[in-house]
Amino acid sequence: MTSSPAITLRRRIATGALLASTLLGSLAATGAARADEYPDKPVKVVVAFTAGGTTDILTRSVSNLLGQKFKQSFIVENKPGAGGNIGTEYVARSAPDGYTLIVDSVGPIAVNSSLNKLNYDPLVDLVPVIQIADVPNVLVVPPDLPIHNMKEFLAYAKAHSGKLNYSSTGIGTSSHLSSYMLMQLNGVQATHVPYKGADALNDLLTGRVQFMFATIPSVIGQIKAGKLRAIAVSSARRSASMPDIPSVAESGFPGFEAGSWFGMFAPKGTPPDVIAKLNTAINGILPQLKDKMIAEGADPVGGTAADFDTFTHAEQRKWSALIKQMNTKAE
The missing domain is CATH 3.40.190.10 (Periplasmic binding protein-like II)
Known part of the structure; x- marks a missing residue:
């Protein structure tokens, strides 16, 4: 007996839904497996400033301990220029797979967009991993x-x-x-x-x-x-x-707060499980770096990625308002 067109359509819809469900489940399992295996190759950690500076020294200390923890190389690469914008944009345009990260600071993340017209939005094209230090x-x-x-x-x-x-x-x-x-x-x-x-x-x-x-x-x-x-x-x-x-x-000036800070970011679209894994790892190694960081003038912070996201947006609003009041642009 020949099936009616309506029955055939329902069967096709049901079959399609089953295939889609199977595919999504497979993709989810693959994503979970990748997060479990991360990192399975060297990770590039960009510094948007020259070697030997505060950001560079801090990044190398963190990267060294991450390498020991994950038994994988975390390679620091300096990409200075334009007040940190060159290295920051490079990471913002990188593949969101967790293998290109950046330790960045207040300037490129929360200030420079108010001074220059950028080809990217640091608060949109990057996702926060963790605030490492307050300087x-x-x-x-x-x-x-x-x-x-x-x-x-x-x-x-x-x-x-x-x-x-x-x-x-x-x-x-x-x-x-x-x-x-x-x-x-x-x-x-x-x-x-x-x-x-x-x-x-x-x-x-x-x-x-x-x-x-x-x-x-x-x-x-x-x-x-x-x-x-x-x-x-x-x-x-x-x-x-x-x-x-x-x-x-x-x-005598309650509420006064200014200065620099450093934190890790990844390209937008980096799997949340990878962000969480890095966040947990860095929170775990910060106590080992505490004395060294304090001796060099940095106060360790740590915390969640969500906390850091809230903080960076608040910083951008604060500095944007001040720069607008100053009516100034970068050199």
């Missing part, structure tokens, strides 16, 4: 200035309003934005002198400029040697690297 800035002055704390700094700045110069490592960098925030809160006028590289610190050491917010790792040696005086840190709380130095927030 506060510290307000430093030459030791010959009569400034030992925030009260004396503000009194001196107001008495010399319009006559002071402050250095930074470039327009839109965390050192620039931290100083601008502090000046705005106090109504003090000072001239921003942007530099590239070590000259920002050199001119502070020689007294050509009077103050600077610098990352703790970049000046901790000069502070210990007495060549610079630390006044306050820009983090919400005191830094473990400098427990005797108060925060700006506790020195």
Whole structure:
């Protein structure tokens, strides 16, 4: 007996649904197997800055321990340029398979999109894995200035309003934005002198400029040697690297928080199981790095990928609003 067209159609639909279900189940099993096996080949970890800097040193420490844990190579590759944009875009355009990652910082992730027109959106084209460290800035002055704390700094700045110069490592960098925030809160006028590289610190050491917010790792040696005086840190709380130095927030400016941070990201579309595996692994190795990181001026963070995602979006909103107020663009 010949089946009716309606019955034949129903059979075809049922058969198609069964095949689709089988295929999806197979794909899910394959994805799970890949996550279980990850990593089964070397992983590239990009640093968007030059070798020897804070980001590079931190990334190599983390990558070394990840390699030991997974018994697989985590190879650090430096791709500097354009304030971190070149390396960041490279990873954003990479295959989302977990084998190309980046340890990035506040500039490329939360600031640069407000300074330049980018060919990618770091908050869309990258997914957060984990915040590795908070790297506060510290307000430093030459030791010959009569400034030992925030009260004396503000009194001196107001008495010399319009006559002071402050250095930074470039327009839109965390050192620039931290100083601008502090000046705005106090109504003090000072001239921003942007530099590239070590000259920002050199001119502070020689007294050509009077103050600077610098990352703790970049000046901790000069502070210990007495060549610079630390006044306050820009983090919400005191830094473990400098427990005797108060925060700006506790020195009369509650809510003041600025500085740099570092975290790992992967290309959009990287399997969630791979993100989770990396997150768990890095949370597990951070205690091993704690003393080393603190000695170098970084405070370990850790936490979930979701926490880091919320944090990066909040950072982008904060810095975007400030840069809009400043009406500035990158050099």
